[in-house]
Amino acid sequence: MKEAIEQADDRGIERLCKKRERFVAAPTGPGIERIEALFYGNMFTPHRHDTYALGITLQGVQTFNYRGEFRASNPGNIIILHPDELHDGGAGTEDGLQYRMLYLEPALLRSGLDHEADPLPFVGEPVIQDPVLWSIMASALGELESDMDPLLRDQFVSDIARRLSLHAKAPLKRPRFTASQSMDQVRAFLEDNFDRPVQSDELEQVAGMDRFRLIRHFRARFGTTPYRYLMMRRLQKARALMMVGQPLAGIAAETGFADQSHFNRHFRQTYGVSPGRWAELFARNNL
Structure with missing residues (x-):
């Protein structure tokens, strides 16, 4: 009988934890996303973004694997993850984890x-202590319920770029010549055509160079490949549709994916x- 009561208590605690888990997303702006997450256990399987992911740990221990090593961040630390770097994520203790994250497109x-x-600055150590940068991050992530003032956005982008450059021990690898204008045109073309298949010969015509050289220059300028960039634009649109309650069944076709399994x-x-x-975690915050 005692064992049954203990098991019931454990299930009750688990339900309470699940109820408290949530994601909060701020209004998006050009090249920037801001979120807050509260959860328990190992939430995220290995994945990668095409943005810089900069975070501040608020409560608990933030654990993740990154560049072949296990990492942990405590409250007061800053996390710096670079574009296209594989990582996972979870709470390091039973008390759960709360943190805020800023996603910055490399172009911004x-x-x-x-x-x-x-x-682009490359910071080799993904968990750092920098009171100046922490203050900048806290300002940028302070009010998730409202739009960010444009002047404040420009200020903190400049401040973050400066602090990351100070911490960077080596730049991201890049070719000698990055064809900036051509790559900006390729990026604009991908954004305008994210919801359909894009062929390499189309991008060659836009950039005026062969596809393999194009990929090298695009990665140097934006931290990811044209293919990954296109996929991210589709996924961003899909998330926007999910957050307004559109059924998942129709989102794959609307955002250019071949089918539901491809989208998933x-x-x-x-x-x-x-x-x-x-979708469940974001919906829970609005209940």
Whole structure:
């Protein structure tokens, strides 16, 4: 009888934890996303973004595997994850984890560098202590319920770019010549055509160079490949539709995926959870 009561208590605690789990998303702006997450256990399977992911741990221990090593972040630390780097994520203790995350597109971060042609800063250590950068991050992530003031956005992008450059020990690898204008045109073409199959010869015509050279230059400028960039635009649109309650069944076709399984696979590879789980966590915050 005692064992049955203990098991019932455990299930009650588990239900309470699940009820408290939530994601909160701020209004999006050009090149930027902000979220807060509260959860228990190992939430995210290995996945990768095409943005810089910059976070502050608020409560608990934030654990993840990154670049072949297990990492942990405590409250007061800053997490810096680079574009296209595989990582997972979870709560390191039974008390759960609460953190806020800022996702910056490389093109936006580049605009904050002293020279736009400079290589993207690469910070080798993903968990750092920097009170100045923490204060900047806290300002950017302070009010998720409202739009960010445009002047504040420009200020913190510049400040973040400067602090990351100070911490960077080596730039991201890039070819000698990055064909900035051509790559910006390729990026614009992908954004305009995200919901249909795009062929390599189309991008060759836009950029005026062969597809393999194009891929190298695009990665150097934006931290990811044209294919990954296209997939992310589709997934961003899918998430926007999910957050307004559109059924998952129709989202795959509307956002350019071949079918539902194709959409599910790419969503999990990018965000570490299934589309259904993601929608559930965001919906729970609005109950």
